[in-house]
Amino acid sequence: MKKLPIFAGIGMAALLAGGLAVWSGQNDPVQAQSSSGDTSDEKALRVRFQIQNDPVAPTIAPQNYDVTVVVFADYQCPFCRKLHPTLESLMAKDPKVKLVYRDWPVFGAASEEAARAGIASTWQGKHAEFNDALMTISGRVNSQSIRAAADKAGVDWAQLQSDLTTHEEEIDGALRRNAQYAAMLSLQGTPGLLVGPYLIPGAIDTDGLHEAVAMARTDPEGVGVQ
Amino acid sequence: MTAQLRALSSRAFLGRCGAALLILLAALPGVISAPAAAQAAHIDASIHAESAAPRPGTTTRIAIRMAPESGWHGYWSNPGDSGLPAEADWTLPNGVEVGALRHPAPALLELAGLASYVHKGAYTLLADLTLDDDIAPGAALPLRVDMSWLACSDTLCVPERASLALQLTAGDGSADSASASLFHAAEAALPQAGAAQADVARDGPDWRFTVTGVRDVTASSARLYPAEDGWFTASSPQHIARTDDGWQITVLHPPIPRRAPFAASLPMAAAAMPLPPVDPLRPSRWPMPRRPRRLRQTPPQRPPSRPLRSLYLPRRFHQPLATIPARYGWRSPVRYWAGCCSI
Numbered sequence: 001m002k003k004l005p006i007f008a009g010i011g012m013a014a015l016l017a018g019g020l021a022v023w024s025g026q027n028d029p030v031q032a033q034s035s036s037g038d039t040s041d042e043k044a045l046r047v048r049f050q051i052q053n054d055p056v057a058p059t060i061a062p063q064n065y066d067v068t069v070v071v072f073a074d075y076q077c078p079f080c081r082k083l084h085p086t087l088e089s090l091m092a093k094d095p096k097v098k099l100v101y102r103d104w105p106v107f108g109a110a111s112e113e114a115a116r117a118g119i120a121s122t123w124q125g126k127h128a129e130f131n132d133a134l135m136t137i138s139g140r141v142n143s144q145s146i147r148a149a150a151d152k153a154g155v156d157w158a159q160l161q162s163d164l165t166t167h168e169e170e171i172d173g174a175l176r177r178n179a180q181y182a183a184m185l186s187l188q189g190t191p192g193l194l195v196g197p198y199l200i201p202g203a204i205d206t207d208g209l210h211e212a213v214a215m216a217r218t219d220p221e222g223v224g225v226q
Numbered sequence: 227m228t229a230q231l232r233a234l235s236s237r238a239f240l241g242r243c244g245a246a247l248l249i250l251l252a253a254l255p256g257v258i259s260a261p262a263a264a265q266a267a268h269i270d271a272s273i274h275a276e277s278a279a280p281r282p283g284t285t286t287r288i289a290i291r292m293a294p295e296s297g298w299h300g301y302w303s304n305p306g307d308s309g310l311p312a313e314a315d316w317t318l319p320n321g322v323e324v325g326a327l328r329h330p331a332p333a334l335l336e337l338a339g340l341a342s343y344v345h346k347g348a349y350t351l352l353a354d355l356t357l358d359d360d361i362a363p364g365a366a367l368p369l370r371v372d373m374s375w376l377a378c379s380d381t382l383c384v385p386e387r388a389s390l391a392l393q394l395t396a397g398d399g400s401a402d403s404a405s406a407s408l409f410h411a412a413e414a415a416l417p418q419a420g421a422a423q424a425d426v427a428r429d430g431p432d433w434r435f436t437v438t439g440v441r442d443v444t445a446s447s448a449r450l451y452p453a454e455d456g457w458f459t460a461s462s463p464q465h466i467a468r469t470d471d472g473w474q475i476t477v478l479h480p481p482i483p484r485r486a487p488f489a490a491s492l493p494m495a496a497a498a499m500p501l502p503p504v505d506p507l508r509p510s511r512w513p514m515p516r517r518p519r520r521l522r523q524t525p526p527q528r529p530p531s532r533p534l535r536s537l538y539l540p541r542r543f544h545q546p547l548a549t550i551p552a553r554y555g556w557r558s559p560v561r562y563w564a565g566c567c568s569i
Contacts, residue, residue, distance in 0.1 A: 077383045078340050078342060079381055081337075082337055106385045107310055138459050139307050139455075139460075140307060140308070189377075189382050190383055
């Protein structure tokens with residue numbers, strides 16, 4: 001939280017660029033859907049689209065997905081770790097869910113180290129395995145346990161270190177955006193979920209998550225709950 | 227950099243959206259700082275002095291009282307498998323020193339295979355306040371501490387912070403009667419030196435702690451809390467059994483521990499019984515030699531409060547983002563963001 005004002009200046013360009021890129025996007029499904037309705041709703045949909053789509057944040061996007069789940073999480077947060085198998089089970093059972101991992105390290109330096117490593121593993125295609133290993137670290141998260149999780153997940157450590165350096169600015173930008181979006185969603189802490197249009201500020205069980213996904217399918221704009 | 231370049235390459239849009247961008251630049255810091263400013267902390271922190279007029283050349287104490295909302299908890303000095311303890315960053319006048327924060331004994335919270343050492347309910351952290359003897363009587367002693375901690379509920383963890391200040395004046399060291407009961411209770415809740423003895427040995431894959439000099443342990447609920455991380459994971463099962471002259475606590479199948487000094491708290495469940503921590507062990511070789519260790523003993527502990535639920539299942543979804551309301555009493559950032567960009 002303390003760093004957020006600092007993020008404002010630096011993160012602005014990234015956010016604006018992302019926003020403008022989306023704004024100008026030709027293949028923006030949300031824009032296509034929102035041809036009617038009042039102006040502020042269109043803007044809000046655009047913001048939601050930005051939160052659901054990120055050039056860097058690790059994403060699992062099956063073909064023909066119809067619901068997007070965005071998870072704001074910290075590898076040291078007990079409820080994020082409780083949520084982890086719930087998300088895994090959702091992804092295993094529901095082939096039409098897109099999942100966006102927005103790492104939001106709020107538990108200090110070890111969390112940020114783990115988040116950076118997790119994001120960096122996407123460049124070697126190991127995020128799913130590494131994320132699972134990081135979320136199931138036994139005991140405390142620190143440099144040693146992150147390294148052990150990488151070994152367990154089959155992450156090439158040398159490559160990871162190289163990607164952490166090469167892609168440092170992209171990772172910085174992703175973490176900044178994640179913190180920004182968390183603030184915009186008025187999330188107080190971790191975990192937080194955005195299931196379609198529905199915000200769930202905290203952990204949820206498997207049944208509840210499936211119910212939320214079902215709601216996002218039947219009522220993708222949340223009309224029924226307004 | 228990539229993003230900035232992309233921003234520059236979107237010059238056509240910049241031109242189109244020029245006015246909107248200016249508004250956005252002005253508005254965003256407000257949006258960002260709003261959560262921290264507008265949301266009340268889930269754990270309320272306050273600072274208290276044992277003496278408002280501490281005497282130069284002596285040591286008195288400072289208390290940080292942490293009062294969580296119902297359903298929220300903070301973490302012990304060793305938070306266990308997850309969590310963070312409270313951290314204090316002091317700003318002090320010359321000649322004044324504040325020692326480390328001392329925590330009362332923790333309770334165990336298990337969730338998702340992770341065990342944490344937490345404080346359930348309100349708790350008080352104590353620190354020694356030492357004044358140099360060359361401080362002039364009557365000198366103003368403004369103390370300030372920036373506290374940061376993690377507050378967790380059944381579903382959510384929130385990093386929180388507070389800046390606490392206290393104005394003391396160097397004086398005769400007379401105790402402040404208003405805070406006397408707070409300090410008395412806080413002192414009573416701290417692990418303290420006693421007559422117990424402990425011994426620790428490797429027993430195959432397990433740790434075996436032998437504790438003597440402590441009576442009336444409630445075997446079903448006693449637990450060893452290591453003061454330092456690195457001996458065993460907090461979720462490692464513990465078995466406690468009566469021996470001829472004490473108790474044996476076996477920590478089952480801990481991962482190979484690091485070579486760290488060992489200190490621990492052993493809260494006793496029975497209301498009238500003490501909770502002794504094990505004094506630091508500093509093994510000179512590995513595995514550890516079997517040598518008797520001193521234990522410290524503490525005064526009575528309150529009976530454990532209602533156990534926290536280990537699972538919480540929120541069933542109520544919040545309103546869709548498109549029309550997200552001002553849930554915390556401040557303007558919805560999403561609306562704000564959306565509204566700021568209209569041209």
